[in-house]
Amino acid sequence: MWFNLIAIFVLGIAVAGSVMLGFKAFGRKPPRWILPIAAGIAMMTYTLYNDYSWFSRTAGALPQSVAVARSYEQTNPLQPWTYLFAPVNRFVAVGRVVPAPGETGYRMAEVHLLQRYVPTVTATMVFDCAGGRRADLVDLDGFDEAGEPIGGRWQPLTPDDPLRSVVCAEGGGPPSA
Structure with missing residues (x-):
């Protein structure tokens, strides 16, 4: 800045x-x-x-293995023109998508949160594509023998959620690196 x-x-x-x-x-x-x-x-x-x-x-500038899932526009009263054409100042990108441990069908994805003037945050999330939910890996205590997450809080995902669309795509999201 x-x-x-x-x-x-x-x-x-x-x-x-x-x-x-x-x-x-x-x-x-x-x-x-x-x-x-x-x-x-x-x-x-x-x-x-x-x-x-x-x-x-x-x-x-992102590698081809990273797909932009969602972008966010923001208005600012100190920049009145942004009310007409709001610039994008943050977005969510999905990196490597891999199967979660076990035979659950879950997928683990690196989710990058990028915002202007703020350091990038990367979080690993577990997605239950069939069940329409996700959990942050930092909230988990790992996986049990069957591959179920231990101690995580599942967040519901809508069918049109952009993260779900990218991670749960037929090919499994962006190409794995």
Whole structure:
């Protein structure tokens, strides 16, 4: 976040300096209003580009073995234009999907929670595709001999849940790494 703020100010100064040099090259004096307007337009353009392209740049940098399951848009009262076109500032991606231990038919998946300006969190979850539920592996005490999770709290999943759609897809989600 601090890097972006510094980059925005440096960009504003660089654009104002370039405009001033352009006027000097033609032997003219720039109007007083042109430098702050040019710097402001450049800073605003960079901010909009950075906000609205974060999701595509971040998701595009993920390995092919990771599939984006869901994205979330967010509005901000300090950026009123986000009420018209809200940028995506967080998303959920599914990495490696493997069968859970035992003959239960459960699947274990690495679920990555990515949010702008926040470190990425990766959690391993167990999915019961037939039963429409999931449990976080951190809540579990392991698996019993039959492959049933011990001590986990199952969370219900709706049939159209994006995580369920990716993990329980016919092929088993994204390619295993």
